[in-house]
Amino acid sequence: MPGLTAWQGLFDHGKLQSGQRVLIHGAAGVVGSMAVQLAREAGAYVIGTGRASGRRTALDFGAQEFIDLENDSLEDVDAVDLVFDVLGGEVAERSARLVRPGGTMVTIAGPTEAHPIDGKTIDFIVVPDRPQLIEIVQKVREGKIRTNIGEVATLDDAVAVFNKTDRAKGKTIIRVRS
Incomplete structure (x- = not known):
C-alpha cells in the first residue's frame, strides 16, 4: 500500500516527470521513503522533509536535500513542480506557496484549503491497482527501490x-x- 500510494500520488495525480523538482514530506516514513525512491528513479530532484531524526534515513533512501521541519525554514526551499504531502495542516499551507506556476500539490492527509497560487491541489485516496503493484514489486526485486x-x-x-x-x-x- 505505501508503494501504491506513492506511485499514484507522484505519477497518476502529480504527473511527475524527469527533471522536475519535488518536495516530499515525511521522507523517512513508510510512504515518503517510497515516494523519494520512485521520484529519484524517475529522474526528479528530490527534497525530503521530516523530523531531524529522519534526516539520515531520507538521504539514504535518495533525497538530495533534507529540510528539518522543526529547525529549518521550509520557506527557504526554491520553487518546486510538485509537493507530495502526507502531513496536511500548517505544513501543507506553507508548502503550497512553494509550488511554481502550473505545479501541483498532492496530499493524502485529507481535504485541505491550501492551494498553490497558480497551480492545483489534489487530495486522493489510494486505489488498488494490480499492474502498478506488479511494477513496484518488480522494482523491489531488481533492487531499484527497497522497502x-x-x-x-x-x-x-x-x-x-x-x-x-x-x-x-x-x-x-x-x-x-x-
Missing part, C-alpha cells in the same frame, strides 16, 4: 508490537512461522 521495514515480530508478539505508543520507524512485519 522501509521497521520491526519484525512473531505472531505471538503481534498485539504487543501494535500496542506500542512510540512512533514506528518503517513497516512492521509479522512473521507467521520461522
Whole structure:
C-alpha cells in the first residue's frame, strides 16, 4: 500500500516527470521513503522533509536535500513542480506557496484549503491497482527501490508490537512461522 500510494500520488495525480523538482514530506516514513525512491528513479530532484531524526534515513533512501521541519525554514526551499504531502495542516499551507506556476500539490492527509497560487491541489485516496503493484514489486526485486521495514515480530508478539505508543520507524512485519 505505501508503494501504491506513492506511485499514484507522484505519477497518476502529480504527473511527475524527469527533471522536475519535488518536495516530499515525511521522507523517512513508510510512504515518503517510497515516494523519494520512485521520484529519484524517475529522474526528479528530490527534497525530503521530516523530523531531524529522519534526516539520515531520507538521504539514504535518495533525497538530495533534507529540510528539518522543526529547525529549518521550509520557506527557504526554491520553487518546486510538485509537493507530495502526507502531513496536511500548517505544513501543507506553507508548502503550497512553494509550488511554481502550473505545479501541483498532492496530499493524502485529507481535504485541505491550501492551494498553490497558480497551480492545483489534489487530495486522493489510494486505489488498488494490480499492474502498478506488479511494477513496484518488480522494482523491489531488481533492487531499484527497497522497502522501509521497521520491526519484525512473531505472531505471538503481534498485539504487543501494535500496542506500542512510540512512533514506528518503517513497516512492521509479522512473521507467521520461522
